[in-house]
Amino acid sequence: MQIKNNGYLSIGQLTEQYLGGTQRPENTRETREGLSFQDILQQRTLQDAGSLKFSKHALGRLNDRNIELSEGQLERLNEGAQKAGQKGIRDSLVIVDELAFIVNVPNQTVVTAMDSTETSNNVFTNINGAVIM
Secondary structure: OOOOOOOOOOHHHHHHHHHOOOOOOOOOOEOOOOOEHHHHHHHHHHHHOOOOEEOHHHHHHHHHOOOOOOHHHHHHHHHHHHHHHHOOOOEEEEEEOOEEEEEEOOOOEEEEEEOOOOOOOOOOOOOOEEEEO
16 A cells, blocks of 8 residues: 555545445446336335325224225225325315215325214314315
């Protein structure tokens, strides 16, 4: 190893000295399975896209009111939220069968859930659109 005139080692010299000359592979973007980070991120984003989250409050309401959603109802709820988003609705009432859901569309989050017994007064506040599925 040669020391340069100023008495400091170059990065290449330090790498060789401390790492034994090992270099990182040229193509570090790929994982062991051959997928790049971008590929994995896109797959993950597509998996999450279109699926609603339920807030803690909404999960509590579903539990308290013994509401169980079938796969078909959950799919229609997702479709309703997508339609609301296409129309520019921010906070939407989505009605699926006898169930009513308030959905924050930009966050893809169900804020609360009610069944037909809870919607007897038919008054919903803090929404700017409704979708009936």
